[in-house]
Amino acid sequence: MKQALIIYPVFAVVLLTFIIGIWMLRLRIKAVKEEGLNPAYFLLNRGAKLPYGLAKVTQHYDNLFEMPVLFYVACLSILVTSNTDTVFISLAWLFVGARYIHAFIHTTYNGLKHGRLAFLAGTSVIAVMWLKLLVQLLGS
Numbered sequence: 001m002k003q004a005l006i007i008y009p010v011f012a013v014v015l016l017t018f019i020i021g022i023w024m025l026r027l028r029i030k031a032v033k034e035e036g037l038n039p040a041y042f043l044l045n046r047g048a049k050l051p052y053g054l055a056k057v058t059q060h061y062d063n064l065f066e067m068p069v070l071f072y073v074a075c076l077s078i079l080v081t082s083n084t085d086t087v088f089i090s091l092a093w094l095f096v097g098a099r100y101i102h103a104f105i106h107t108t109y110n111g112l113k114h115g116r117l118a119f120l121a122g123t124s125v126i127a128v129m130w131l132k133l134l135v136q137l138l139g140s
Contacts, residue, residue: 003084010075010090013099017064020103023090024061058107063101067123071095074129083136090098098122 031037041048049060071092078088102118105111117130 001084001086003082004078005089006075006084006092006131009089009096010072012096013064013068013071016096016099016103017061017068020057020061020064020107023107024054025059025109027051027057030054057107059139060103064103065105067119067126068099069120070126070130073128074133078129078133081133081137082134087132088129091125091132092114095122095125095129 028037028042031051032039035049035051037048074091075092078084098121100116102115102122105115105118
């Protein structure tokens with residue numbers, strides 16, 4: 001199996017991060033121009049209440065630098081140890097799906113129950129990836 005196939009799901013999560021980041025930037029500009037938010041707020045992210053939509057997207061952008069870090073490191077570890085296989089690739093794409101679903105839920109209607117399920121699904125996938133990698137490395 002081609003080892004580099006594990007990197008494509010990584011690109012998908014990076015793409016999601018850029019999409020949310022650009023959306024956040026557009027919402028920030030709108031908040032300043034149309035909703036009267038003082039641009040000085042962004043110096044320390046303090047001193048004002050963000051519009052609800054901007055707050056959701058900003059929080060989700062921050063989330064994309066939390067749990068996905070474990071995904072990035074897992075995928076790179078799988079790549080450098082030459083352990084890429086169909087199971088790892090499938091798990092990686094499952095994580096991508098869970099993150100995209102979580103992003104949709106969190107940045108739109110923000111349903112706590114649905115968001116939690118999507119988040120836990122992604123977290124479970126990462127845990128399985130790490131456990132499988134550990135077992136493979138211990139067995140070699």
